[in-house]
Amino acid sequence: MVDAHQTFVIVGGGLAGAKAAETLRSEGFTGRVILVGDERDHPYERPPLSKGYLLGKEERGSVFVHEPGWYAQADVELHLGQPVVAIDREAKSVRLGDGTAVHYDKLLLATGAEPRRLDIPGTDLAGVHHLRRLAHADRLRQVLTALGRDNGHLVIAGAGWIGLEIAAAAREYGAEVTVVEREPTPLHAVLGPEFGQVFTDLHAEHGVRFHFGASLTEIVGQDGMVLAVHTDDGEEHPAHDVLAAIGAAPRTALAEAAGLELAEP
Numbered sequence: 001m002v003d004a005h006q007t008f009v010i011v012g013g014g015l016a017g018a019k020a021a022e023t024l025r026s027e028g029f030t031g032r033v034i035l036v037g038d039e040r041d042h043p044y045e046r047p048p049l050s051k052g053y054l055l056g057k058e059e060r061g062s063v064f065v066h067e068p069g070w071y072a073q074a075d076v077e078l079h080l081g082q083p084v085v086a087i088d089r090e091a092k093s094v095r096l097g098d099g100t101a102v103h104y105d106k107l108l109l110a111t112g113a114e115p116r117r118l119d120i121p122g123t124d125l126a127g128v129h130h131l132r133r134l135a136h137a138d139r140l141r142q143v144l145t146a147l148g149r150d151n152g153h154l155v156i157a158g159a160g161w162i163g164l165e166i167a168a169a170a171r172e173y174g175a176e177v178t179v180v181e182r183e184p185t186p187l188h189a190v191l192g193p194e195f196g197q198v199f200t201d202l203h204a205e206h207g208v209r210f211h212f213g214a215s216l217t218e219i220v221g222q223d224g225m226v227l228a229v230h231t232d233d234g235e236e237h238p239a240h241d242v243l244a245a246i247g248a249a250p251r252t253a254l255a256e257a258a259g260l261e262l263a264e265p
Contacts, residue, residue, distance in 0.1 A: 007034060009107050012111045018035070019065065021035050039081065049132075115131070122221055129143065144173040153239050154167075154175050168208075185197055
């Protein structure tokens with residue numbers, strides 16, 4: 001039986017939040033467990049979004065951390081599609097987007113990260129994408145299918161893990177792919193030039209074109225649609241869609257607004 005006098009609120013509906021709820025129950029916590037997520041989907045794992053699920057090789061249900069019925073069975077209360085907009089540390093409560101205040105005795109912030117945005121003209125055009133959420137992957141599957149069918153061009157800004165995985169997926173769909181990366185090789189800071197060259201060769205063998213030593217400066221469009229991208233070395237690449245894969249930043253705004261001390265990165 002749940003002890004209503006103790007409430008543990010988890011903010012964040014990703015893998016960390018879901019596993020925290022699971023651990024609380026498995027370790028014997030008998031109070032209320034409330035998990036708040038700003039997405040409408042149940043907590044899911046993000047790595048498959050750029051791999052099997054994006055390729056259509058894994059079912060949508062395979063990405064979820066738990067079966068939907070697990071939360072009720074474990075007495076974990078879900079508030080989905082509800083962002084937490086403020087923390088009142090004195091009152092020990094969080095305020096949801098609809099104005100509801102939720103009391104906590106213990107609070108865990110598991111808010112994860114957000115994709116870094118391209119700070120260049122043209123990012124408001126239709127056809128500019130990011131991949132972080134399940135909804136993004138759903139959209140990208142449709143986009144890659146259309147690009148492959150119509151021999152369309154995808155330009156990817158960034159040759160990190162996400163950029164390379166989506167480049168590989170796009171080629172499997174039959175799309176033309178150009179990856180623009182300011183470093184001399186993919187994953188340069190992580191793996192160094194030698195292993196980076198291995199990834200260059202591997203992807204090039206499958207038809208991916210790389211443009212190293214450059215960054216996007218503008219996305220050019222017409223009638224609200226993407227037509228091409230410009231780079232800071234004066235090059236232009238045709239594009240029907242653009243994916244920003246330039247890393248992610250921790251979602252710290254909620255913690256900062258609550259006056260919490262953040263560790264230096």
